[in-house]
Amino acid sequence: MTQLAVGLQEIAPGFIKTQEPMRKHTSLHIGGSADYLVVPQGIDQLKALLRFSQKEFVPLFILGGGTNLLVSDKGIRGIVVKLDESFKKIQFDGSRLNVGAGVSLPVLAFRAARQGLSGLEFAGGIPGTIGGAVVINAGAYGDCMALVIRSVTVLTWEGEVLEIPAHQLNFSYRCSGLLKKNWIVLESHLQLVPGNPIAIRKRMESYLAQRRAKHPTEPSAGSVFKNLPEEPAGSLIEGAGCKGLRVGDVQVSLKHANFIVNLGRATFKDYLKVILMVQKKVFEKYGVWLNPEINMVGEES
Structure with missing residues (x-):
């Protein structure tokens, strides 16, 4: 050892x-x-x-x-x-929630719906934890985490525990000030809105049905590229003829062009190749360079 x-x-x-x-x-x-x-x-x-x-x-x-x-x-x-x-605590205080960073976002959304609390319906089908969702300001269907966050408790790299109010988090599209600080999210404090549990659940089920109809079932990391303000990235990728583009076991999904899926034995190298091919093809056709929203880490291959 x-x-x-x-x-x-x-x-x-x-x-x-x-x-x-x-x-x-x-x-x-x-x-x-x-x-x-x-x-x-x-x-x-x-x-x-x-x-x-x-x-x-x-x-x-x-x-x-x-x-x-x-x-x-x-x-x-x-x-x-x-x-x-140890980081999966959910505490309800009326319409306010204190949520550990390790809590699954869909689990939280369904728990809130059962409590008759609205604001997280969009999150019912977004995989991942709330800690990561807050850092990248995850969202869908016109809503996002920034709309429900009151504050976030973080651990700085100096070992200090701080509670940062929402207005200091500098939320933007798929981004927050936490990305630059690289602090560790410990807990998120949310403000939701009381509502009818049946209506909330129906709204969530509608979103889930849309996701099931549009999103692939193969392993993926969700949307690969950030949307443009005027155009979804998937539309540009499909328009550039990239659907089905494949290198090894990495493929641009046939179901949703902004998903790049693992067909079995995909590698990091092949995934990067497909990302670059998509970027080039979209740029050649539309003059737009797509920016990835997926996080890439590890030793360079």
Whole structure:
């Protein structure tokens, strides 16, 4: 056992894996191994991991639901921290919610609907955790996380716990100030609106039906490219003749052009090739360069 592994075992005994394949932890099922995968049991262990990584000069990456993530074939060097059971608390206080970063966004949306609280209907079919959803301001059907967030509790890289009010988070399309700060989201504080549980559930089911009709069932990371203000990225990709474009087991979905799916044994290299091919074809036809919203991490292949 390496010295790093011994140190990590002292911090989170029994919750460490070495050379853990990241494809097991991402919705795309792509990615090499992480040197160390650690699941902290609470904020104290998370703080200790942060201090340890800084003391040992070892990179540390926070893993949410792994749904908007493309991991290199060579994997991730250093420590991957997965916020799991200890960060899955949901607390209702009337129409206000306090939600741990590891809570599944669809689970939260359905819990809120059962409580007769409106505002998260759009999130019923968005995979991933609320921590990641807040960071990228996830959204659909004209709504987004920025509309329901009151504040966010974060852990800074200096080990300080701060509560940041929504107006200081600089939310924009698929972006927030948290991306630049790279702080660790611990908890999100939401304000929802009381409503009729049946009406809320019907609205959510309508959105889910639309997603099922339009989105592929093969492993994916959701929408790959950011939409333009005047045009959905999928329309441009389809118009450029990219539907079905394939390299190895990576393919532009035949069902929705802004999804690039894994047909079985897709690799990071092939996925990047398809992304670049799509960008070039769209640029050649429309003069527009599409920007990915998918997060790419890991050692360069």
